[in-house]
Amino acid sequence: MAAEPLNEPLNEPLIELRDVNKHYGKLHVLKDVNLTVGRGEVVVVIGPSGSGKSTLCRTINRLEPVESGTITLDGQPLPEEGRDLARLRAEVGMVFQSFNLFAHRTVLANVSLAQVKVRKRGKEEADRRSRELLERVGLLAHAEKYPAQLSGGQQQRVAIARALAMDPKALLFDEPTSALDPEMINEVLEVMRQLAREGRTMVVVTHEMGFARYAANRVVFMADGRIVEDRTPEEFFTAPESERAKDFLSKILKH
Numbered sequence: 110m111a112a113e114p115l116n117e118p119l120n121e122p123l124i125e126l127r128d129v130n131k132h133y134g135k136l137h138v139l140k141d142v143n144l145t146v147g148r149g150e151v152v153v154v155i156g157p158s159g160s161g162k163s164t165l166c167r168t169i170n171r172l173e174p175v176e177s178g179t180i181t182l183d184g185q186p187l188p189e190e191g192r193d194l195a196r197l198r199a200e201v202g203m204v205f206q207s208f209n210l211f212a213h214r215t216v217l218a219n220v221s222l223a224q225v226k227v228r229k230r231g232k233e234e235a236d237r238r239s240r241e242l243l244e245r246v247g248l249l250a251h252a253e254k255y256p257a258q259l260s261g262g263q264q265q266r267v268a269i270a271r272a273l274a275m276d277p278k279a280l281l282f283d284e285p286t287s288a289l290d291p292e293m294i295n296e297v298l299e300v301m302r303q304l305a306r307e308g309r310t311m312v313v314v315t316h317e318m319g320f321a322r323y324a325a326n327r328v329v330f331m332a333d334g335r336i337v338e339d340r341t342p343e344e345f346f347t348a349p350e351s352e353r354a355k356d357f358l359s360k361i362l363k364h
């Protein structure tokens with residue numbers, strides 16, 4: 110696979126985590142996590158199951174509170190609750206493994222809903238924007254269908270369009286292709302590669318090593334709640350430093 114031209118991230122932090130700690134009961138799931146994501150940067154997070162990748166994502170848009178440390182978005186600490194929190198959620202789009210579309214709404218309505226509710230757009234304006242985004246993810250012809258009438262790959266592209274519709278400052282992807290049949294993975298990755306080329310700020314948890322290698326500016330490797338390595342893909346894949354990363358890569362690259 111040829112290397113794709115990478116976007117040139119600005120040297121300007123958009124997301125910053127400083128000394129973040131989180132427990133679930135006695136389980137210490139995030140341990141002194143420090144992470145900076147620059148504006149326009151694509152950071153891929155990889156690591157074994159249970160290492161805290163999803164929790165990390167969920168703290169960034171405050172689906173999960175943290176006990177200590179600070180998280181800032183665009184220089185502002187994350188809000189605790191209320192209206193500011195809803196605004197934050199709009200600014201950090203999240204795409205999950207399970208697409209989480211509303212089953213009883215059309216594709217178009219799924220993409221428009223939060224634009225009207227949170228961004229306070231009129232319905233016509235929201236629908237216009239939704240159609241533009243559905244066209245970008247190759248699904249305009251499916252606008253009037255219901256999620257169940259689409260394949261998994263198509264549903265995930267709708268979920269991406271829905272996240273983009275909020276004009277987010279950053280996009281978080283938590284294993285967006287893990288629930289997909291193999292033949293559908295690439296259509297979703299292609300949309301993500303396009304977003305990366307456009308200079309979107311993205312944090313992507315994935316086991317797709319091709320994406321990590323060729324679309325990411327940095328790879329963050331997590332194990333047991335810690336960031337163990339944070340390096341360029343080239344460095345990470347050719348010369349991982351830690352035993353944990355070497356072990357992980359040998360397992361994941363074997364099949």
Ligand SMILES: Nc1ncnc2c1ncn2[C@@H]1O[C@H](COP(=O)(O)OP(=O)(O)O)[C@@H](O)[C@H]1O
Pocket residue numbers: 133136138156157158159160161162163164165
């Ligand atoms: N809501 C929760 N309550 C209790 N434990 C949780 C919860 N969510 C995740 N965990 C635990 O926290 C650890 C990290 O989980 P997670 O962030 O989902 O890891 P990953 O995404 O890397 O697989 C795991 O041991 C998991 O079982």
Ligand SMILES: [Mg+2]
Pocket residue numbers: 162163164283284
């Ligand atoms: Mg996870």
